Amino acid sequence: MSRIVLGVSGGVAAYKAALLLRAFTESGHDVRVVPTPSALHFVGAATFEALSGNPVSTDVWTDVPEVAHVRIGQEADLVVVAPATADLLARAATGRADDLLTATLLTAHCPVVFVPAMHTEMWLHPATQENVATLRRRGSVVLPPAVGRLTGPDSGPGRLPEPADIAALAAVVLEHGADALAQDLTGRRVVVSAGGTREPLDPVRYLGNRSSGKQGWALARVAAARGADVVLVAANVELPAPFGVRVVPVGTAEELRAAMLAESVDADVVVMSAAVADFRPAEVATTKMKKGSASEPDSIPLVRNPDVLAELVTKRTPGQLVVGFAAETGDADGDVLAHARAKLARKGSDLLVVNDVSGGQVFGRAENAVVVLASDGSATEVPPGAKDAVAAGIWTAVSSRLGTPAEG
Numbered sequence: 001m002s003r004i005v006l007g008v009s010g011g012v013a014a015y016k017a018a019l020l021l022r023a024f025t026e027s028g029h030d031v032r033v034v035p036t037p038s039a040l041h042f043v044g045a046a047t048f049e050a051l052s053g054n055p056v057s058t059d060v061w062t063d064v065p066e067v068a069h070v071r072i073g074q075e076a077d078l079v080v081v082a083p084a085t086a087d088l089l090a091r092a093a094t095g096r097a098d099d100l101l102t103a104t105l106l107t108a109h110c111p112v113v114f115v116p117a118m119h120t121e122m123w124l125h126p127a128t129q130e131n132v133a134t135l136r137r138r139g140s141v142v143l144p145p146a147v148g149r150l151t152g153p154d155s156g157p158g159r160l161p162e163p164a165d166i167a168a169l170a171a172v173v174l175e176h177g178a179d180a181l182a183q184d185l186t187g188r189r190v191v192v193s194a195g196g197t198r199e200p201l202d203p204v205r206y207l208g209n210r211s212s213g214k215q216g217w218a219l220a221r222v223a224a225a226r227g228a229d230v231v232l233v234a235a236n237v238e239l240p241a242p243f244g245v246r247v248v249p250v251g252t253a254e255e256l257r258a259a260m261l262a263e264s265v266d267a268d269v270v271v272m273s274a275a276v277a278d279f280r281p282a283e284v285a286t287t288k289m290k291k292g293s294a295s296e297p298d299s300i301p302l303v304r305n306p307d308v309l310a311e312l313v314t315k316r317t318p319g320q321l322v323v324g325f326a327a328e329t330g331d332a333d334g335d336v337l338a339h340a341r342a343k344l345a346r347k348g349s350d351l352l353v354v355n356d357v358s359g360g361q362v363f364g365r366a367e368n369a370v371v372v373l374a375s376d377g378s379a380t381e382v383p384p385g386a387k388d389a390v391a392a393g394i395w396t397a398v399s400s401r402l403g404t405p406a407e408g
């Protein structure tokens, strides 16, 4: 159990802080909510007290003998400020201590994550951008805001990411520190494929696989949090789009191939984490195959699908990194890594992320563990963890191999 301080500043998105609080407590953390006085215009202290089971105060004059303004920050394992308004970011950047939240930020030794939410004009204002740069330079995480519908009829960057996205990213920082969400992918364009293709047999049936898309989702979410412009080519995944990520839905291997080739043209990194069917039925019946009818098949002939990863490798643009995935099991011919090294050589990608799936360890689970093999022969182990933490480890291995970003 970790001690999380949830700072809430005064914006309409404060209502989402209640859901974030819920996500933290359901993960077993002890949460102390510290709202600013203006946050309480949007959500009442009783909501935060009931959901956290802890008292809520906004100023340094409550429980004076407890010296709350010093103790809360000192004892925290993580501080998350969501939403962080333009005013809160300004006060944090200048080191003000005019309420309990800003005093807590000055006494916290632990990682701090700011999750901005405000109108687009306020976010893009040079004053706010300089405050964000200051906070990042000092080691805090400041997530980029989501793009989308704001409070009024307008839309643009400034939305608070969904509580599930914030909770997943906060868990990465709690486990691995602020560096796990470094801004090392700023200005990079990243294309990730996720999920599993479905190859139709007839209008109602398909050949599919057990990929849930969760690892691809985590890769996209963490890349966006690290500053990248992310496109997620998603094969049959029902999950809500991660914040700041453009999702291109596809069904079959052929559709996935077309989307990946189109999206990867100007990408810095292309990640093939989707489980692509190697074969598809040679013919797709136009009407449903029925038992005991002329349409009942004796067998289903299959033909090979294109190898999308291999094609992306041959069409790689200068400086582009192509990352493959391999789900392997050891057998009489070799262990997991031996098979993976052979696959890396065969596919020709720059990196291969290797999952040991012996005994069905990975599919649909929240936890994962991988080794990142590089074409230079190196192997980087990413320790077991939640899929977002594994994604952060993978991006660290990838970003260390990226060249200098192109101008413009």
Ligand code: CTP
Residues within 6 Å of the ligand: 253, 272, 273, 274, 275, 276, 277, 278, 305, 306, 307, 308, 309, 310, 323, 324, 325, 326, 327
């Ligand atoms: N892949 C692909 N197109 C395919 C099959 C796989 O792009 N038709 C990609 C996957 O997205 C993954 C990598 O290739 O990044 C490895 O997939 P895997 O199924 O393990 O490789 P295969 O070439 O199918 O190897 P094998 O079946 O021999 O293990």
